[in-house]
Amino acid sequence: MDIKVRVWRQAGPSTGGKMVTYDVKGISPDASFLEMIDVLNETLILSGDDPIAFDHDCREGICGACSMVINGVAHGPEKATTTCQLHMRKFSDGDVIDVEPWRAAAFPVIKDLVVDRTAFDKIIQAGGYITAPTGTAPDAHATPVPKKDADAAFEAATCIGCGACVAACPNGSSMLFTAAKIAHLGLMPQGQPERDSRVIDMLQAQDDAGFGGCTNAGECTTVCPKGIPLSLIGRLNSDYRKAITKR
């Protein structure tokens, strides 16, 4: 496949950037999107250019490192898929593909397509954990959890914290991420003691980090590689309402 990519190039956090067009020739349709950029980077290095910086780690779709907005859609055109699991056969020969970093004030660009997602860590630090010492892994039947709750908690816990929800949200809000973390802990008996303070503190951390407010536009869930449901935001709102009325 021969394609053109227009990639955001930015040398550093405080410098400006621009979209730069590159020709990529002879790409296998079975190559992943990241492998296509690897190939492009090899040609850039050979010609003495700076390779395109991008985040990647497991390349198995489970770590949440890769983070590119492809043709305006976070993680590209395939639903419920991370960029590393997106293959070039989803594109056509001769396509011009736009590649941009996550765009959010809370996720400043470090270089090219790499953004700083420390803001998510700040939200987790504000309450995305339980403080009880848990020791080694407990026996599975030590604390009974209804199957329905266990399944719902597991679904919420599949959030890999990639930040696609923020990248897609017209308001630049991280509400789906925060809601997933609150749901997966709040559905478990171990998460109950800190349930009220968790939602208040994590929302405060989210606001402090400079994310926008949620208007239920629903963009987040359509791009989420793990399909985290929008209903979890309703659960967060319900938890928040109960927490502030108890105060």
Add this chain to the structure above:
Amino acid sequence: MAASGALLVLFLFAHAAGNLKIFVGLPDFDHYAEWLRELGTPLLPHAWFLWIQRVGLLVAIGLHIWAATALTIRAKKARPVKYAHRPKVQGSYAARTMRWGGVIIVLFVIYHILDLTTGHLNPEGGDSNPSARVVADFAPERWYVTLFYVVAVVAVGFHLRHGIWSAFRTLGQQTTKGERRAQAIALTLSVLLVAMYLSVPVAVLTGLVG
């Protein structure tokens, strides 16, 4: 947004129900308008109920616009650098047009009050009967006024379809069943309200009322 919006939806239904009185007869419609001013008497002086309601509505509208403005400002700050390539938002048309739709509705409400409440922009003027103002407003030769009302009322319908559904979510709706119910309620209420509001101008335009 949800709480102030809920108050405004309640008002919209009361207002729409009152409008339908015109189908009983023009004098009945005028009598309804007079009754609104007598409501609450003798406990309240003449027209006090109406003014209390107006103040309440202004507060709700003010809070609604304030919250919407705060969210818009936050959204602008949260994404200082725009995407070079951004397809249309995948959500519904109603969700996409909340902000501009809201601005159009505000402008319409201002026109609507100057037209049918105070009569400044009405061919009959302010000293006429409410029913005369309605009949003069939607006369066939003033089709553009009717058209503007239709556009504005449909805009309200779209605004409510996303707004009512979104309000349920803000107030904590989170189940699959509740989601279907919220969508059904939002759609039903929006369509019903649009139909109630459009029935009057259409009836005058076609000569059914007049």
